[in-house]
Amino acid sequence: MNAKIKLPLKICCPIFVVLVLILSVFLLVRFSFPKNEFELSDSQKVEIYERMIASLREENSDYCGESMNYCKRPETRHIQCGEVLKRDKTYLSSIIEDNRIPLIRNPSLNMSCPEISKRIRPKYNMSSLKLGGVAFARNVFTDYELIEKQVQMTWHPDNRYCFVVDKNAKDDFKRRIEQLVGCFEDQMVMPVTLFMDSAGHNQNLAHTKCMKALLQYPNWGYAMLLQNHDFITKTVYELDRIFDLMGGVIDVKTGGVIWERDMKHLKWDPKSLKLFRNESAVPEDVLKTSLTFACGSVQASLSRETVRWLIETADLTRFIDQQNQIVFGGDEQMISTFQINSQLGIPGHFTKDCLEQGVSVEQVTRLVHWSSTGHANCVTKISRHGVCLFGIEDLIPMAELPHLSFNKVYPKFDWSIIDCAAELVFNRTFLGQDNQHFDEDYYSNLVTVQYHKNHKKPGYKLNCISNQKPRRYEDYIGS
Structure with missing residues (x-):
């Protein structure tokens, strides 16, 4: 630190x-x-x-x-x-x-364990977390100093970290991640290296490897699935409280499938996918009913029970293999699809009702601002892969919006936003700076949370459009 x-x-x-x-x-x-x-x-x-x-x-x-x-x-x-x-x-x-x-x-950069520890571990004592910690599963390929900064910003003795490194990453980056993990063997793991790309291939596989590896650590209550340039802006105590309020729900964006990603020529029923390790425990109609697909994001927040289901109840091998046949963006469909197919019984599930009404359900795990009309649509006037890069101009949205992370933050573009956001998180964590914009009701009233709390009650009717005022990125800039 x-x-x-x-x-x-x-x-x-x-x-x-x-x-x-x-x-x-x-x-x-x-x-x-x-x-x-x-x-x-x-x-x-x-x-x-x-x-x-x-x-x-x-x-x-x-x-x-x-x-x-x-x-x-x-x-x-x-x-x-x-x-x-x-x-x-x-x-x-x-x-x-x-x-x-x-x-x-x-x-x-000094990569000895004492120096890495000095940069990461706070000089302050930390309070215990109600949910027992957060696990972070992150796919990485570059910008080691950003990765280390994110560990510093989210570090707590109860938190756990998993990294899967792209095999195409530079050797120096791989060595640094290996050294980082080796210095925190009781908290970090790097189970495998994989060939990954920006089109989404093997991103789900990497997260699956991490989820399996993270289950060896007891106590943590929620896991966040992240990519290299996802930048977390909440304190460890805020994350703990948010996940407590979410009560076990899966947080991921869900929307309609983009036609280029529609693989109808493949079989998507659980029986053909060999999705369940113990098929005898699953009703035959569930096994033979094809999955309804949703498109969302690879970034997601999952309870420990959800992670355990994905790894121990389900076998995702064939599903991921078929998703990898999609040219671009197949990774953005996996968690969203499992979330809305409630008949599968995944803990923290949602429903396909909103999708059938043509209503997309947003997430709080990640905020992304699309450069739909090119660079001019971005406050910073620059984008990557159709996504605006965040800069120091975005400090207020990061400080006030309810989202847990922002994508994309590039160190080689703007380190000021990284250091200022890190300073803000530090001050809120250790120096008693109050986050006046932290709204517990916002998380409690998420559509997915309300469904999770009430869907088993007789007569419950889901309202896919939240009654609370939406928090739009555009409302926090330029004022």
């Missing part, structure tokens, strides 16, 4: 030498690297390096030592997150566009 500290001269000097050498080498080879949309101009890079050096030179600016406050990276120590939260547009305009601060990757 970062905090303001004072380094002795014998430690600072090598840091200055390294930074000066980096700056010198950059100036010598500045024309050697191909341009891309995230590459900074020479003058921008020089300015960032100069800030980093100046930050380390400041008297009483020792880096991440005994201070009990949050400490930003050298690149972003000048960023005044509070001014952004105060909606100071003049200040905000001074730290975006050409002045935006990306991550300057540290190729010499």
